[in-house]
Amino acid sequence: MAQAQLPLVDTPLSLPEHPKVWKWYDYFTFNVDHKVIGIQYLVTAFIFYLIGGLMAVAMRTELATANSDFLDPNLYNAFLTNHGTIMIFLWVVPAAIGGFGNYLVPLMIGARDMAFPRLNALAFWLNPPAGALLLASFLFGGAQAGWTSYPPLSTITATTAQSMWILAIVLVGTSSIMGSVNFIVTIWKMKVPSMRWNQLPLFCWAMLATSLLALVSTPVLAAGLILLLFDINFGTSFYKPDAGGNVVIYQHLFWFYSHPAVYLMILPIFGIMSEVIPVHARKPIFGYQAIAYSSLAICCVGLFVWVHHMFTSGTPPWMRMFFTISTLIVAVPTGVKIFSWVATLWGGKIRLNSAMLFAIGLLSMFVLGGLSGVTLGTAPVDIHVHDTYYVVAHFHYVLFGGSVFGLYAGIYHWFPKMTGRLLDERLGILHFVLTFIGTNLTFLPMHELGLKGMPRRVAMYDPQFEPINLICTIGAFVLAFSIIPFLINIIWSWNKGKIAGDNPWGGLSLEWTTSSPPLIENWEVLPVVTKGPYDYGIEQRKESTDEDEDEEE
Amino acid sequence: MEQIPASIWTLTAGVVVTLISFWVGHHHGLLPEQASEQAPLVDNFFDIMLTIGTALFLVVQGAIILFVIRYRRRAGEEGDGLPVEGNLPLEAFWTAIPALIVIFLGIYSVDIFQRMGGLNPGDHAMHSMHTPKPAVAVVAEAPSKTTSDATALLAAAQTPEIGIGASPDVQGKAPDVVVDVAGMQYAWIFTYPDSGIVSGELHIPVGKDVQLNISARDVIHSFWVPQFRLKQDAIPGVPTELRFKATKVGTYPVVCAELCGGYHGAMRTQVIVHTPDDFETWRSQNQAIATAPVVPSLSDRHVEEMGVTPQLVAQVQAMTHHPSPAKF
Ligand code: HEM
Ligand SMILES: [Cu+2]
Ligand SMILES: [Cu+2]
Numbered sequence: 001m002a003q004a005q006l007p008l009v010d011t012p013l014s015l016p017e018h019p020k021v022w023k024w025y026d027y028f029t030f031n032v033d034h035k036v037i038g039i040q041y042l043v044t045a046f047i048f049y050l051i052g053g054l055m056a057v058a059m060r061t062e063l064a065t066a067n068s069d070f071l072d073p074n075l076y077n078a079f080l081t082n083h084g085t086i087m088i089f090l091w092v093v094p095a096a097i098g099g100f101g102n103y104l105v106p107l108m109i110g111a112r113d114m115a116f117p118r119l120n121a122l123a124f125w126l127n128p129p130a131g132a133l134l135l136a137s138f139l140f141g142g143a144q145a146g147w148t149s150y151p152p153l154s155t156i157t158a159t160t161a162q163s164m165w166i167l168a169i170v171l172v173g174t175s176s177i178m179g180s181v182n183f184i185v186t187i188w189k190m191k192v193p194s195m196r197w198n199q200l201p202l203f204c205w206a207m208l209a210t211s212l213l214a215l216v217s218t219p220v221l222a223a224g225l226i227l228l229l230f231d232i233n234f235g236t237s238f239y240k241p242d243a244g245g246n247v248v249i250y251q252h253l254f255w256f257y258s259h260p261a262v263y264l265m266i267l268p269i270f271g272i273m274s275e276v277i278p279v280h281a282r283k284p285i286f287g288y289q290a291i292a293y294s295s296l297a298i299c300c301v302g303l304f305v306w307v308h309h310m311f312t313s314g315t316p317p318w319m320r321m322f323f324t325i326s327t328l329i330v331a332v333p334t335g336v337k338i339f340s341w342v343a344t345l346w347g348g349k350i351r352l353n354s355a356m357l358f359a360i361g362l363l364s365m366f367v368l369g370g371l372s373g374v375t376l377g378t379a380p381v382d383i384h385v386h387d388t389y390y391v392v393a394h395f396h397y398v399l400f401g402g403s404v405f406g407l408y409a410g411i412y413h414w415f416p417k418m419t420g421r422l423l424d425e426r427l428g429i430l431h432f433v434l435t436f437i438g439t440n441l442t443f444l445p446m447h448e449l450g451l452k453g454m455p456r457r458v459a460m461y462d463p464q465f466e467p468i469n470l471i472c473t474i475g476a477f478v479l480a481f482s483i484i485p486f487l488i489n490i491i492w493s494w495n496k497g498k499i500a501g502d503n504p505w506g507g508l509s510l511e512w513t514t515s516s517p518p519l520i521e522n523w524e525v526l527p528v529v530t531k532g533p534y535d536y537g538i539e540q541r542k543e544s545t546d547e548d549e550d551e552e553e
Numbered sequence: 554m555e556q557i558p559a560s561i562w563t564l565t566a567g568v569v570v571t572l573i574s575f576w577v578g579h580h581h582g583l584l585p586e587q588a589s590e591q592a593p594l595v596d597n598f599f600d601i602m603l604t605i606g607t608a609l610f611l612v613v614q615g616a617i618i619l620f621v622i623r624y625r626r627r628a629g630e631e632g633d634g635l636p637v638e639g640n641l642p643l644e645a646f647w648t649a650i651p652a653l654i655v656i657f658l659g660i661y662s663v664d665i666f667q668r669m670g671g672l673n674p675g676d677h678a679m680h681s682m683h684t685p686k687p688a689v690a691v692v693a694e695a696p697s698k699t700t701s702d703a704t705a706l707l708a709a710a711q712t713p714e715i716g717i718g719a720s721p722d723v724q725g726k727a728p729d730v731v732v733d734v735a736g737m738q739y740a741w742i743f744t745y746p747d748s749g750i751v752s753g754e755l756h757i758p759v760g761k762d763v764q765l766n767i768s769a770r771d772v773i774h775s776f777w778v779p780q781f782r783l784k785q786d787a788i789p790g791v792p793t794e795l796r797f798k799a800t801k802v803g804t805y806p807v808v809c810a811e812l813c814g815g816y817h818g819a820m821r822t823q824v825i826v827h828t829p830d831d832f833e834t835w836r837s838q839n840q841a842i843a844t845a846p847v848v849p850s851l852s853d854r855h856v857e858e859m860g861v862t863p864q865l866v867a868q869v870q871a872m873t874h875h876p877s878p879a880k881f
Contacts, residue, residue, distance in 0.1 A: 350626055384595055
C-alpha cells in the first residue's frame, strides 16, 4: 500500500499542491472512487479465496482415505457448503465483476468514475458483512445443505446457520443488482464521445452482457431464498411436501439464477482474456464482433438451460429434451470465443510472461471443461454422472481453470496499472507452473472417479476409490503451496517492485493512457480515441506500405 | 522438411488425430461394467462424444502449443505481429462445425433417450388404465403372480410420471416385477407389494422388466446404480420411477447420489441380480417371514457409522406393517 509515496512518473501535468492518488487509509473507508472500490473488492475477494481454499484443503485431507476420520461428517458438509458459496459468491463474482469491472470499465471508456459512485461504494460494503455472516454461521454448526441448499434438507438441518447463509446470499445478490445497474448506465452513457461502439473494449462488452444477465436472474434467486427463509423460520410451507408445498419449485427458482450465475462468473473472465491476449500476442483480437456478440448470445441462450441441473430430479421428459438441446446450443458461441483467441495467437509475437501464461493456461483448461460440459448437457449421459465426481471435475475445470486462471492473468496484467509497479516474473512463472500442475493433478482424476461410481458431497466413500482420491489430495496440496510465491510476489512488489511506467506492455486501450496508478478522476484532460483498442501492428503496416509507396514513386 | 507441402502435414495430422480419437473413444475403460439394457446405449453415446471430444481437444490444444512455440517472441525481437482482424469464411466455418456437431449430438441424444425409455415414464399406467388388454398376456409370462388385476390397478394409480419408463420393446405392457423403493436418512427400503417382503437390499431377477417406484420419506435422495447407468431422485411428495432390465447376474452397489445429510456418503447398499430360479427361491424364503416384522438388513457398519438409533429401527419395523409405503 505504498502507492502514496510513488513518484508520478510520466505525468507532467500533475500539480504538487493537491493529492493525485489515494493514501492507504482511504482503502478502509466508504470511498466512492471506482479505483479504490475495485481494489477493495479484489483484496477482500482474495482473502475469501484463501479461506475457501483452506476449507477445500481440509476436505481433500478428509478424502485422502475412505473413512470419515479427519472431519466430523456434519462439519465436512459445512465446509463443503461454505467452500462452494465463498468461492462463487465471495471470490469469483466479486473479484471479476466488482474488482476488475469497477477498476477498469471507467478507465477503458474514458470516464472519470462510475455513473453512481455512492451506490457503487454501498454495493461493495454489502460484501464484508455477507462474508462475516457465513463465517459466523460456524458457531451454529454451519449451513450443511450444499451451496444449492435444496429443501427439505436445508429446512431441517442447522436452521440458524442456514438462515444466516440465506441472508448472506441475499446481501451479495443485492450488491450484484446495484453493481449491474451501475455498469449498464456507465457503459451506455459515459464513454467518451469519440469512442464508437465498435471501439468499445471487449471487456466492457462482457461487463454489459454480464450486468444484463445479473439484473434478470438475481431477483429470482432472492425470491426463491426468501421463501426458503420463511419456510425455515415462519412456518410457511412453500417447499414442504407434507403441507402442500413442492420441493422441485425451489430447484427451478434456484437454477434459474444459478445457471446464469456460471456465466456471470465466466463472461467477465472472457472479457479479461480478450484484453490480455492481444496485448501480449501483439495482434489485433481476431473476430472482434464475433466475440462481442457471442457474449450477448451466451447471455440470452444461457437463460434457457437451467433444467440441465435437474435431469434426474422432478423433470418431465419433454423438459429433459428441450434443455438438452438448448444446453448444447450454448456450446457454439463459447466455441467461437475459444477459436477466436487461438486465432489471435496465430502469427503473433507472443510474450510468454506470467499474464500470458495464465491466459494460455486458461485456454487449455477451459477446452477440457467445455467438452465435459457438452457430455453433461445431454440427458442420457447426465443421468449417469449427475451428482458425481465427474461433475466436480467438470466445474472445477471451468471454475478453477476458467475463472481463477483468468483472474490471475488479469492481476499480472493490470497490477502495474493499479500499483505503478511490476510483479516479479520469475515468481510469476513459478506460480503458474505450480498452479497448472496442481489443478490438473487435483481435478483430472476426478472424471474417472465419477464415471466409475463415486458420488459427490460425501465425507466417506467406497474404499475402491482410495488410490485415485489420494492423487487428488496430493494435487490439492500442490495447489495450496502454489499460492505462496504469488503472495510473496504481490506483497514484495507492491512495496519494492520495479517502477512500471504508464504503459509497460504497450497496450492500446485507454487505461494505458493515464498514469500508473491513475490519478483521482483518472485524467487531467479526457482522452480522445484515435484508434481501436486492438490495432496492434496496424501502424507498423501503414508505415511499411507508406514506405513501399515512397519507393515506387 | 521444407520441401514437403503444408497440406501433407495437415493431412497427416488429421489422420493421426482421427486414429488417436477413435482409439481413446473405444479403449478408455472409464466406465464400469454394463449390467442393464440401458447401459450399452449410454456407453455408446458417451464413447461417441469422447471420440469427438478427444479430436477437438487435440486440434485446439495442438494449435495452442504450436502457435505458442512458433510465434513466441525471441530475444531482441521488436514490433508487432501481422495484423489480421478477422476472416469471415473461417469464422463461418468454425461456427458451422460446432453447430453441426451439437445438432447431431442433440438429435442422437433424443434417440438414445427414447430407446432408454426416458420418454415414457408412467406409460404403463396410461395404457393399463385406458386399454387394459395386454395385462393378461403379461401375467402369463411374469415369473410371479405379480400382475393380478388388483395390483396392476394399484400400481397404475401410483405410477409416477417422472423418471425412466418403458423402453420401446415393453411399451404398453405392465412390468414383470414392481418394487417400491423408499429413501430415508440413511437407508434404502425395498418393498415388494405383491409379496409384502421388505428388504434393505434390492433383489431382482435377470432379464425381467423391473419397475421401481421411488419415493422419499424425509429429504431428497437419489437412487443410483452405476452399472445400470440409471439414476433417479427420490423426492418427497413426487413419486418417480425407474424401469429397466438387468442384463447380468451379479451384485452391484446402490448409491445415494443426492446430498441427504451428514452420513450421505454411507447411504450405500446393494442390488443383487439373480437368475430367475434364484430369485424365486429368495422370494419364497422371504415371503414366509414377511408376515412377521423384519428389520431390513442394515449392516453393523450402518449402525456404527451412521448412528442408526433404536428409534430408527423401530420406525423401519413399523413400516413393514404398511406394505406400500411412499407418499406423504
Ligand atoms: C483450491 C483448490 C480447490 C480444491 C482443492 C477444491 C476442492 C473441492 C472439493 C473437495 C469439493 C467437494 C466436492 C464434493 O464433495 O462435491 C469442492 C466443491 C466445490 N467447489 Fe471447490 N475446490 C477448489 C477450488 C474451487 C474454486 C476456485 C471454486 C470456484 C470458483 C470452487 C467451487 C466449488 C463449488 C461450487 C463446489 C460445490 C459445493 C457444493 O457441492 O455445495 N472450488 N471443491
Ligand atoms: Cu440419501
Ligand atoms: Cu444421500
